[in-house]
Amino acid sequence: MIRIAAVGDIHYDRRSSGKLTKYMDGLEQTADLLLLAGDLTQVGSVEEMSVLADDLAECPVPVITVFGNHDYHSNIQEKLSEMLTRVGVTVLEGTAVSLDVQGQSVGVMGLKGFGGGFIGACGSDFGEQEMKNFIRFTKSQADALRNGLISLNTDYKIALTHYSPCEDTLLGEKKEIYPFLGSYLLAEAIDEGGADIAFHGHAHHGVEKGCTPGGVPVRNVAMPVIRHAFNIYTLNKEGAIHQERSFAAVTS
Numbered sequence: 001m002i003r004i005a006a007v008g009d010i011h012y013d014r015r016s017s018g019k020l021t022k023y024m025d026g027l028e029q030t031a032d033l034l035l036l037a038g039d040l041t042q043v044g045s046v047e048e049m050s051v052l053a054d055d056l057a058e059c060p061v062p063v064i065t066v067f068g069n070h071d072y073h074s075n076i077q078e079k080l081s082e083m084l085t086r087v088g089v090t091v092l093e094g095t096a097v098s099l100d101v102q103g104q105s106v107g108v109m110g111l112k113g114f115g116g117g118f119i120g121a122c123g124s125d126f127g128e129q130e131m132k133n134f135i136r137f138t139k140s141q142a143d144a145l146r147n148g149l150i151s152l153n154t155d156y157k158i159a160l161t162h163y164s165p166c167e168d169t170l171l172g173e174k175k176e177i178y179p180f181l182g183s184y185l186l187a188e189a190i191d192e193g194g195a196d197i198a199f200h201g202h203a204h205h206g207v208e209k210g211c212t213p214g215g216v217p218v219r220n221v222a223m224p225v226i227r228h229a230f231n232i233y234t235l236n237k238e239g240a241i242h243q244e245r246s247f248a249a250v251t252s
């Protein structure tokens with residue numbers, strides 16, 4: 001079995017020091033790795049990421065993250081990525097990583113993803129160049145996700161995005177903004193790539209549990225949704241969810 005701690009949308013600002021570290025003590029007894037589903041900061045500034053990097057340096061288990069739309073706001077994502085890499089965090093953007101967990105191999109394919117909407121209410125690769133650029137970018141993200149998952153030859157395969165691959169986990173959000181919260185193309189990639197489970201954030205007003213059309217469990221781990229420092233997902237040898245529970249209610 002493997003135990004995955006996951007959270008997204010922690011939205012660190014300059015005053016967030018300790019926001020996560022106070023819950024990291026002993027995390028290695030509960031989880032084998034920590035996944036962060038993007039929106040690590042408020043506006044993607046060096047100051048904010050510096051506070052987070054200091055906190056993540058304390059994490060007793062490997063940390064793997066993707067960036068969210070907020071982390072791109074200042075247009076210095078490469079610099080922010082380097083800051084996290086320096087403290088041992090793996091930052092994925094269209095890339096995959098494999099790690100050994102108690103003799104089992106775990107592969108995580110991660111990227112931000114993008115919007116576009118869901119079947120019956122989605123944008124299409126047609127018309128103005130701006131619209132084509134939008135949907136083509138989402139398609140390129142989905143293609144990278146699919147190919148990355150297929151390339152993984154690991155016991156477990158995990159998809160990690162910021163944007164949602166399915167509508168299920170958006171329940172509670174305004175329907176009008178669904179196209180800005182995710183895309184069905186990501187779910188198709190997850191199904192075709194053979195992921196065991198998919199994590200995302202971004203939908204602060206959504207719900208935790210969903211599923212792709214192909215039956216892959218999807219979990220929205222945005223902190224405002226899970227209301228804990230982390231949720232812990234235990235996968236059995238077949239990659240199915242054996243147990244899921246919350247860890248450390250966030251008190252401030």
Ligand SMILES: [Fe+2]
Nearest residue numbers: 009039202204
């Ligand atoms: Fe967010």
Ligand SMILES: [Fe+2]
Nearest residue numbers: 039068069202
């Ligand atoms: Fe977001």
